[in-house]
Amino acid sequence: MRSFSTISDLISLAKENCSNISEIVLSYETQKTQKSKKEILEIMNQRLIVMRNSIEKGKKNNNYSISKMVGMNASKFYSFISKNSFLGKIVEKAICYALSVSEVNACMGLIVACPTAGSCGILPGAILSVSEEMGLPDEKVVLSLFTAAGIGMVIGKNASLAGAVGGCQAECGSASAMAAGAVLELLGGTPEQVGHAIALALKNYLGLVCDPVAGLVEVPCVKRNAFAAIHALVAAELAFAGIESIIPPDEVILAAYEIGRLMPKSLKETSEAGLAKTPTGKRIESLMNA
Amino acid sequence: MESIFDIIGPIMIGPSSSHTAGALKLARIARAIFGDTPSEVRVNLYGSFAKTYRGHGSDRAIAAGFLGFSTEDERIPDAINIAFKMGVKIEFVSSNIFVDHPNTLEFEMVGKSGLSITVQGISVGGGNVVIKKINNYEVYLTGNYETLITCHKDHPGIIAKITQVISSKNINIAYMYVSRLEKGKDAMMTIETDDYISSDIYDILSSFSYLNFVKIVHKI
Numbered sequence: 001m002r003s004f005s006t007i008s009d010l011i012s013l014a015k016e017n018c019s020n021i022s023e024i025v026l027s028y029e030t031q032k033t034q035k036s037k038k039e040i041l042e043i044m045n046q047r048l049i050v051m052r053n054s055i056e057k058g059k060k061n062n063n064y065s066i067s068k069m070v071g072m073n074a075s076k077f078y079s080f081i082s083k084n085s086f087l088g089k090i091v092e093k094a095i096c097y098a099l100s101v102s103e104v105n106a107c108m109g110l111i112v113a114c115p116t117a118g119s120c121g122i123l124p125g126a127i128l129s130v131s132e133e134m135g136l137p138d139e140k141v142v143l144s145l146f147t148a149a150g151i152g153m154v155i156g157k158n159a160s161l162a163g164a165v166g167g168c169q170a171e172c173g174s175a176s177a178m179a180a181g182a183v184l185e186l187l188g189g190t191p192e193q194v195g196h197a198i199a200l201a202l203k204n205y206l207g208l209v210c211d212p213v214a215g216l217v218e219v220p221c222v223k224r225n226a227f228a229a230i231h232a233l234v235a236a237e238l239a240f241a242g243i244e245s246i247i248p249p250d251e252v253i254l255a256a257y258e259i260g261r262l263m264p265k266s267l268k269e270t271s272e273a274g275l276a277k278t279p280t281g282k283r284i285e286s287l288m289n290a
Numbered sequence: 291m292e293s294i295f296d297i298i299g300p301i302m303i304g305p306s307s308s309h310t311a312g313a314l315k316l317a318r319i320a321r322a323i324f325g326d327t328p329s330e331v332r333v334n335l336y337g338s339f340a341k342t343y344r345g346h347g348s349d350r351a352i353a354a355g356f357l358g359f360s361t362e363d364e365r366i367p368d369a370i371n372i373a374f375k376m377g378v379k380i381e382f383v384s385s386n387i388f389v390d391h392p393n394t395l396e397f398e399m400v401g402k403s404g405l406s407i408t409v410q411g412i413s414v415g416g417g418n419v420v421i422k423k424i425n426n427y428e429v430y431l432t433g434n435y436e437t438l439i440t441c442h443k444d445h446p447g448i449i450a451k452i453t454q455v456i457s458s459k460n461i462n463i464a465y466m467y468v469s470r471l472e473k474g475k476d477a478m479m480t481i482e483t484d485d486y487i488s489s490d491i492y493d494i495l496s497s498f499s500y501l502n503f504v505k506i507v508h509k510i
Contacts, residue, residue, distance in 0.1 A: 029294050043295060050301050065305070067345045105304030108347050108367040115297050116416065117307045123298075145298050152297035161297075162415045164392075178297075215342035217305040270338075270392075288345055 025150035058100025098125030119175035125229030163210035166260030173205030179232035199245035201235035209267035211274025309346035312413030317355025427478035435482035441503035
């Protein structure tokens with residue numbers, strides 16, 4: 001079995017086989033599950049369909065979450081960008097899609113966790129804005145999800161994907177690194193460039209804490225998904241331009257692990273500090289528990 | 291990590307894989323251990339569940355689990371009403387008692403026949419869960435495998451007799467866990483297997499006099 005436990009394994013396997021990282025991850029899954037390539041691709045395609053449905057639902061969402069902290073912002077942004085443009089189409093779509101998916105999640109709608117439910121808007125926001133604006137076929141988009149999955153597996157193995165273990169760098173940081181790598185493969189970058197995109201994205205989110213108001217996946221999570229999608233696009237474009245990360249991706253991942261370990265428990269999904277304990281955060285929390 | 295679809299997935303109703311999807315899965319396994327939808331359930335919520343269950347929709351997800359819904363079912367937000375209409379009484383009680391794991395749930399289930407079973411479990415992240423206790427016996431099952439649960443006399447050779455039945459059907463055991471409350475009384479065993487456990491295994495084991503509880507919980 002072509003097994004991998006680091007980003008550098010993924011890059012060398014891709015180079016040995018003259019393929020992309022997505023192909024390595026796809027063949028890993030086929031060998032592990034004994035399912036055909038076609039079956040595995042179809043399972044991933046189903047996930048892409050759910051992502052698109054969440055975007056469509058979120059753009060028109062007129063519901064609020066149970067706490068009422070989240071809702072109607074994706075539709076507000078969607079109608080704004082239908083008439084105005086400031087940042088340009090790809091960026092605006094990425095923001096809109098990430099907000100949509102994340103809002104649908106907060107309002108108990110159907111989403112694909114990638115890698116977590118709290119960070120579910122980042123990957124669809126980044127890859128679908130790029131693929132639509134560049135007119136890329138669905139086969140390529142589905143393959144880019146394998147690249148993202150491989151990156152997520154490596155981060156999960158060598159650091160963490162859980163806010164309770166590593167803070168938000170483990171959730172939105174990992175999702176952004178996954179999205180950066182996936183976008184770079186969509187753009188036609190080399191496996192090494194994918195590695196730099198991962199390192200650049202994750203490096204810039206190191207130390208990000210998880211301090212959600214009232215312990216809910218809402219504030220700051222939903223809007224952070226929009227920022228993290230753009231963050232992924234920036235990392236991808238930097239790497240595509242040939243800009244390299246001085247610290248290699250696997251070392252950045254180990255740094256994320258160490259920083260997560262050093263981060264106080266009060267800032268790892270326990271809502272005992274930070275935004276959760278601001279006067280407004282506390283007021284919302286007491287309303288929720290009333 | 292089992293599969294790449296644990297990273298790009300699961301497909302689920304939000305907002306939280308541990309507090310929504312995980313809560314549903316715990317309730318669904320508890321229902322399978324009970325054998326049917328119970329008529330009354332008291333849900334004790336501990337740790338983070340006690341503080342955040344309303345906002346995470348954990349209560350709706352738990353009701354959905356008792357109705358046998360999957361984590362993708364779009365009826366989850368309305369599950370409390372659906373359960374109420376079906377005559378399933380579910381009560382949610384927040385507890386501030388300290389527990390080992392921050393995401394712990396306990397289900398006290400009662401059926402129409404008077405059967406009552408209490409199941410306790412934890413949500414460990416990403417929608418994955420572990421059932422830790424059945425009626426005070428320590429157990430270990432995840433719902434990711436086919437599982438056989440037995441309560442049997444704590445006498446020499448009985449576990450061998452049970453595993454013999456399993457091996458005769460060419461079923462491979464992945465994990466097993468045995469515990470007892472007192473030496474020589476009853477012991478509870480959970481066996482997670484790689485292969486499907488068919489109902490004929492239930493029939494054979496049910497005929498054994500030294501077993502007083504047999505249940506098959508299929509992979510979820």
